[in-house]
Amino acid sequence: MNIKLVTTTYQEDIKNTNESIKEFSFDRGVEMKVVNLYPDMEYQTFDGFGGAITEAAGYTFSLMSKGNQKRILEAYFGNNGNRYNLVRTHIDSCDFSVSQYAAMNDPADTDFNSFSLDRDEKYIIPLLKEAEQTAGKALSVMLSPWSPPAFMKTNGQRTEGGSLKPEYRQFWAEYICHYIKQYRNKGFSIDMITIQNEPNATQPWDSCLYTGEQEKEFLRDYLYPVLVANGLEEVEVCVWDHNKERMFERACEIIDEETDKMVQGIAFHWYTGEHFDAIKLVHERFPDKKLIFTEGCVEYSRFSEAGQLENAQMYAYDIIGNINAGMNAFIDWNLILNKEGGPNHVGNFCDAPIMCDTENDIVQEKLSYTYIGHFSRYIEPGAKRIASTKYTDKLEVVSLKNPNGSIVIVLLNRSHEEVPVALRLGGQVTEFSVPGSSIVTGVI
Structure with missing residues (x-):
């Protein structure tokens, strides 16, 4: 399983958007800097x-x-x-x-x-x-x-x-x-x-x-x-x-x-x-x-x-x-x-x-x-909002599950500091950072 990350930064009035792929691996008990996703916990439908x-x-x-x-x-x-x-x-x-x-x-x-x-x-x-x-x-x-x-x-x-x-x-x-x-x-x-x-x-x-x-x-x-x-x-x-x-x-x-x-x-x-x-x-x-x-x-x-x-x-x-x-x-x-x-x-x-x-x-x-x-x-x-948890108030996080089963997570970092993330989903984890003053969309 992998996640495609789309990251937009804005420094000195210059916008930069780039994409990257991160692989998930077996969760060996990570506890720090965790953002959790729970696709089985569904809420409202998004139109x-x-x-x-x-x-x-x-x-x-x-x-x-x-x-x-x-x-x-x-x-x-x-x-x-x-x-x-x-x-x-x-x-x-x-x-x-x-x-x-x-x-x-x-x-x-x-x-x-x-x-x-x-x-x-x-x-x-x-x-x-x-x-x-x-x-x-x-x-x-x-x-x-x-x-x-x-x-x-x-x-x-x-x-x-x-x-x-x-x-x-x-x-x-x-x-x-x-x-x-x-x-x-x-x-x-x-x-x-x-x-x-x-x-x-x-x-x-x-x-x-x-x-x-x-x-x-x-x-x-x-x-x-x-x-x-x-x-x-x-x-x-x-x-x-x-x-x-x-x-x-x-x-x-x-x-x-x-x-x-x-x-x-x-x-x-x-x-x-x-x-x-x-x-x-x-x-x-x-x-x-x-x-x-x-x-x-x-x-x-x-x-x-x-x-x-x-x-x-x-x-x-x-x-x-x-x-x-x-x-x-x-x-x-x-x-x-x-x-x-x-x-x-x-x-x-x-x-x-x-x-x-x-x-x-x-x-x-x-x-x-x-x-x-x-x-x-x-x-x-038709996407459904799903449950997520986060470890810090430096990140705003929302996650949804599309009708085709793909999962979308959006992370907003309004601070000027880079924020590390260990993203956990279904017994697997992947790690990446959310740059300062940026927005990141992940698609799983």
Whole structure:
């Protein structure tokens, strides 16, 4: 038995990735510097990795040369790239749109005669089509609304929070279902939706507030019945779709004996800290629900001084902690952005794993892209998390067993010191070192 090790280091702003093979030998009683793997101890199933095709990403993509467009597509969806199988996109505009828009704005048009996906057709749908062509298969797509049309809201605008007017709850549920059906008519597999992006945040961009009770009532009395009436009951509904620190409370507020069948998952973001124990709490209370990371990025407003290594480590640390706590899928935010970190119609600029200089047709793969790939290139959809133990807090460790029986272990070393490892599995052991400030993926 052997293990293939893929190691990425980053020193003096230079990335270096190399591969090596280590053989296992009989375990003669090693006790020190041990990391254990226990494949028979299985936990949650992992559904895969993905990113968001926002209008900003699609617009940026459209400005690149055909050669660089192909490079970007292969980097994310190609068999030799990060092999994404999940996509999230927005219902109507979000902050990472070129400007605000809605598919229709007529309060009297309950038959959706004026409904149009023209904006989606310009930038989002072309990129989604090419992503699927590159992947060679249908991608699993999640739709998330940032705000209902302005006429449906208490503040009369898409921005600055506000709430859904009670008299428009049925109309808004029908609108969401119409959006799903229109995307399906274009051949896309809309498998998942969230009820509202960040329902606890009043933002200067597209946003809408829901209390736990309001989200529950909208789901129970309007959205779910309309999904059923439209033959869309198999679309998985995820609640919350906001930061981890309140995900347990929101799940408890919404899920009861009546709504249990209506909720397939809890979606969460990372912007308020790690809160891995919150994920674990939700998993313990609701073990049959999927826990899906639906958004995270490096915000320039908060992390402008951080370097590529810190940003990449933030991704890897969160992915490892989330999976170990029970996460079932990871969907990053924007696939690509321009060199300013946009476009964003309110200037909320952020980093992305791949950045594009659209003026000079230059593609920059950030270290975060490589770090995400240390997971997504090797962990297959349908993998099971397995048990592991470690001897030091200098390492973050996660391990999974793929459907074909191969075992993947990812080790993150955020310290500057080399960390030795004696990896034990089934009565055998192999030894190697994890360099300082590195990430290592092992495949057995």
